[in-house]
Amino acid sequence: xxxxxxxxxxxxxxxxxxxxxxxxxxxxxxxxxxxxxxxxxxxxxxxxxxxxxxxxxxxxxxxxxxxxxxxxxxxxxxxxxxxxxxxxxxxxxxxxxxxxxxxxxxxxxxxxxxxxxxxxxxxxxxxxxxxxxxxxxxxxxxxxxxxxxxxxxxxxxxxxxxxxxxxxxxxxxxxxxxxxxxxxxxxxxxxxxxxxxxxxxxxxxxxxxxxxxxxxxxxxxxxxxxxxxxxxxxxxxxxxxxxxxxxxxxxxxxxxxxxxxxxxxxxxxxxxxxxxxxxxxxxxxxxxxxxxxxxxxxxxxxxxxxxxxxxxxxxxxxxxxxxxxxxxxxxxxxxxxxxxxxxxxxxxxxxxxxxxxxxxxxxxxxxxxxxxxxxxxxxxxxxxxxxxxxxxxxxxxxxxxxxxxxxxxxxxxxxxxxxxxxxxxxxxxxxxxxxxxxxxxxxxxxxxxxxxxxxxxxxxxxxxxxxxxxxxxxxxxxxxxxxxxxxxxxxxxxxxxxxxxxxxxxxxxxxxxxxxxxxxxxxxxxxxxxxxxxxxxxxxxxxxxxxxxxxxxxxxxxxxxxxxxxxxxxxxxxxxxxxxxxxxxxxxxxxxxxxxxxxxxxxxxxxxxxxxxxxxxxxxxxxxxxxxxxxxxxxxxxxxxxxxxxxxxxxxxxxxxxxxxxxxxxxxxxxxxxxxxxxxxxxxxxxxxxxxxxxxxxxxxxxxxxxxxxxxxxxxxxxxxxxxxxxxxxxxxxxxxxxxxxxxxxxxxxx
Ligand SMILES: Nc1ncnc2c1ncn2[C@@H]1O[C@H](COP(=O)(O)OP(=O)(O)OP(=O)(O)O)[C@@H](O)[C@H]1O
Numbered sequence: 001x002x003x004x005x006x007x008x009x010x011x012x013x014x015x016x017x018x019x020x021x022x023x024x025x026x027x028x029x030x031x032x033x034x035x036x037x038x039x040x041x042x043x044x045x046x047x048x049x050x051x052x053x054x055x056x057x058x059x060x061x062x063x064x065x066x067x068x069x070x071x072x073x074x075x076x077x078x079x080x081x082x083x084x085x086x087x088x089x090x091x092x093x094x095x096x097x098x099x100x101x102x103x104x105x106x107x108x109x110x111x112x113x114x115x116x117x118x119x120x121x122x123x124x125x126x127x128x129x130x131x132x133x134x135x136x137x138x139x140x141x142x143x144x145x146x147x148x149x150x151x152x153x154x155x156x157x158x159x160x161x162x163x164x165x166x167x168x169x170x171x172x173x174x175x176x177x178x179x180x181x182x183x184x185x186x187x188x189x190x191x192x193x194x195x196x197x198x199x200x201x202x203x204x205x206x207x208x209x210x211x212x213x214x215x216x217x218x219x220x221x222x223x224x225x226x227x228x229x230x231x232x233x234x235x236x237x238x239x240x241x242x243x244x245x246x247x248x249x250x251x252x253x254x255x256x257x258x259x260x261x262x263x264x265x266x267x268x269x270x271x272x273x274x275x276x277x278x279x280x281x282x283x284x285x286x287x288x289x290x291x292x293x294x295x296x297x298x299x300x301x302x303x304x305x306x307x308x309x310x311x312x313x314x315x316x317x318x319x320x321x322x323x324x325x326x327x328x329x330x331x332x333x334x335x336x337x338x339x340x341x342x343x344x345x346x347x348x349x350x351x352x353x354x355x356x357x358x359x360x361x362x363x364x365x366x367x368x369x370x371x372x373x374x375x376x377x378x379x380x381x382x383x384x385x386x387x388x389x390x391x392x393x394x395x396x397x398x399x400x401x402x403x404x405x406x407x408x409x410x411x412x413x414x415x416x417x418x419x420x421x422x423x424x425x426x427x428x429x430x431x432x433x434x435x436x437x438x439x440x441x442x443x444x445x446x447x448x449x450x451x452x453x454x455x456x457x458x459x460x461x462x463x464x465x466x467x468x469x470x471x472x473x474x475x476x477x478x479x480x481x482x483x484x485x486x487x488x489x490x491x492x493x494x495x496x497x498x499x500x501x502x503x504x505x506x507x508x509x510x511x512x513x514x515x516x517x518x519x520x521x522x523x524x525x526x527x528x529x530x531x532x533x534x535x536x537x538x539x540x541x542x543x544x545x546x547x548x549x550x551x552x553x554x555x556x557x558x559x560x561x562x563x564x565x566x567x568x569x570x571x572x573x574x575x576x577x578x579x580x581x582x583x584x585x586x587x588x589x590x591x592x593x594x595x596x597x598x599x600x601x602x603x604x605x606x607x608x609x610x611x612x613x614x615x616x617x618x619x620x621x622x623x624x625x626x627x628x629x630x631x632x633x634x635x636x637x638x639x640x641x642x643x644x645x646x647x648x649x650x651x652x653x654x655x656x657x658x659x660x661x662x663x664x665x666x667x668x669x670x671x672x673x674x675x676x677x678x679x680x681x682x683x684x685x686x687x688x689x690x691x692x693x694x695x696x697x698x699x700x701x702x703x704x705x706x707x708x709x710x711x712x713x714x715x716x717x718x719x720x721x722x723x724x725x726x727x728x729x730x731x732x733x734x735x736x737x738x739x740x741x742x743x744x745x746x747x748x749x750x751x
Pocket of ligand 1: 005023024025029030165290291293321322
């Protein structure tokens with residue numbers, strides 16, 4: 001066992017609340033997973049007991065990783081466990097399973113969504129609550145959700161709470177005060193250690209101008225081709241740009257990128273891909289900084305300085321995990337060096353300076369410029385990277401470290417391969433001194449939070465709309481089917497579920513990356529959702545269809561306009577083909593009198609232009625014809641469908657009518673047989689026969705009418721015929737039934 005496990009597990013097993021702090025890679029996960037399982041086991045927790053333990057963690061990756069550990073360690077137990085990390089697709093499916101789960105690993109947003117919206121999801125019997133990376137949960141703006149979640153759980157004394165993190169901030173202590181029991185244990189195994197980072201980690205920094213960072217990074221990658229590197233940047237756009245650009249330059253080692261704008265499934269795939277490879281470079285944002293376990297990672301390189309020392313510690317903690325060694329390299333701008341070093345020293349981070357050997361550095365600036373110039377996508381990414389980097393520096397909280405006014409933005413643009421500085425509103429505001437102000441930073445944060453809340457609201461509305469649309473469809477399809485309609489609707493209800501699954505699929509398939517303006521990482525919870533390029537509900541599908549139609553119409557109109565534009569007044573001519581194919585031009589509106597030869601334009605050009613125009617017109621008319629044909633075809637199909645449906649219904653009615661007729665005839669035949677038998681046997685049956693027959697007949701008729709009413713009035717006439725036919729059957733050669741009966745009675749009485 002590791003130190004934190006040795007120190008925390010006994011307290012946790014004794015049922016105490018624990019606030020655990022230990023260095024990165026020191027094995028905190030097992031320090032809460034083992035006691036959690038043990039607690040439920042000792043309580044004899046059964047599947048039917050519902051939620052017994054809850055693990056809340058800030059990012060989806062971390063949740064997945066914890067879930068994997070839980071799966072391995074808990075494989076001998078019979079508990080049910082679920083991973084809830086957001087994504088529209090799975091929510092409905094999760095809702096079915098969530099109420100039956102004993103252990104849940106979740107990001108805060110998604111968990112709250114379930115607590116609020118999933119019927120039967122009861123957390124009131126919870127035994128153990130774990131908050132992993134508690135400080136990050138609060139940093140990422142999850143405090144509101146966390147408070148809301150706590151309201152659904154039993155009060156502090158009624159459950160055991162375990163809080164873990166590698167870095168303890170004031171907010172964690174506040175949280176501990178609020179959520180931990182008074183007799184909780186603080187377990188800080190490395191509090192007295194000389195350093196805040198793992199002992200086996202060798203840490204260096206270098207000082208480089210902003211414009212030289214790309215060259216230095218390239219040289220570093222080229223000189224560590226057999227290693228596994230995680231390279232941190234401050235924004236998604238930076239990661240995307242460097243990844244795309246260096247890939248184009250083909251360094252000879254696999255390059256991967258991980259950031260919050262990548263869809264979750266892909267993120268997971270990339271993570272495992274990096275873990276699997278013996279040598280690779282992973283460009284990442286801080287989404288990969290916390291908790292992720294990259295076994296055998298040799299180097300952590302921080303190209304952009306971290307926002308604070310806690311983030312530095314988490315980033316470098318991706319290497320030198322458990323008992324292995326590792327190295328880290330921090331790039332600092334000359335303007336950042338003093339402030340950052342002071343802060344790292346205060347945080348007990350041992351770091352020494354290294355210098356770059358200029359003879360080993362080859363410049364990639366020209367190659368980068370060539371890639372950017374030849375590839376519009378790279379150019380767009382370079383521009384976005386430029387702006388997002390400056391924005392991130394402007395928003396950095398440590399003003400003694402980050403100074404945007406000290407940056408040579410022209411040289412930076414040049415280093416990214418851009419021929420000139422992108423001009424944006426943000427830069428203008430920056431030049432006017434607005435961007436760096438603390439209020440500006442707050443305003444941006446506030447705006448982001450608002451837009452996230454709005455996103456959630458929109459999502460909710462869309463889900464409700466989609467549900468209503470499905471209801472409507474079910475109702476429409478259920479109409480006119482009669483009593484079987486309900487069953488039919490039930491069948492379709494399943495279809496509706498399929499429909500929603502498909503909708504979910506669409507979400508998954510929408511692009512690999514999100515293009516939203518917000519360049520910050522997606523935290524992973526339900527609140528922090530990736531904006532979708534396309535929406536997923538049915539209404540949007542219809543909208544998409546109508547958009548497609550619109551686009552087609554627009555295109556046709558455009559084509560028309562092109563032709564109209566081409567016809568400037570001087571060109572607005574009718575063309576008359578004279579002999580030898582020479583065109584003569586007649587000015588429109590002037591009639592034959594205005595006929596004159598077109599001067600100035602060479603014949604061949606004129607011919608080309610006129611041919612083009614004619615072709616365009618032909619194209620438009622073709623399109624119109626096609627559209628008309630298409631519409632006619634659709635209408636014909638609809639008509640055919642209508643007719644065949646009518647035919648089907650008529651056939652069905654005919655079939656039912658035949659069936660009833662046969663049944664009636666059969667029953668009547670039976671009765672007549674009985675009557676004959678009775679005539680031959682005793683007279684008791686016969687005594688009551690008439691009554692029975694008449695009332696039976698009535699019932700039959702009423703029943704008949706009822707059925708017919710349900711199946712349509714058209715048959716009433718026919719059934720009357722059937723009944724009349726039946727009555728006539730009972731007449732035996734001019735003798736009524738009563739006469740026959742009386743005759744039989746007479747003979748029996750011996751009269
Ligand atoms: N008792 C143990 N024996 C062997 N390996 C262990 C033990 N405990 C943990 N490990 C391994 O150590 C590595 C780091 O563990 P873990 O991810 O739990 O660290 P952590 O303290 O949560 O790190 P971070 O603060 O970065 O999240 C993992 O690969 C894990 O498998």
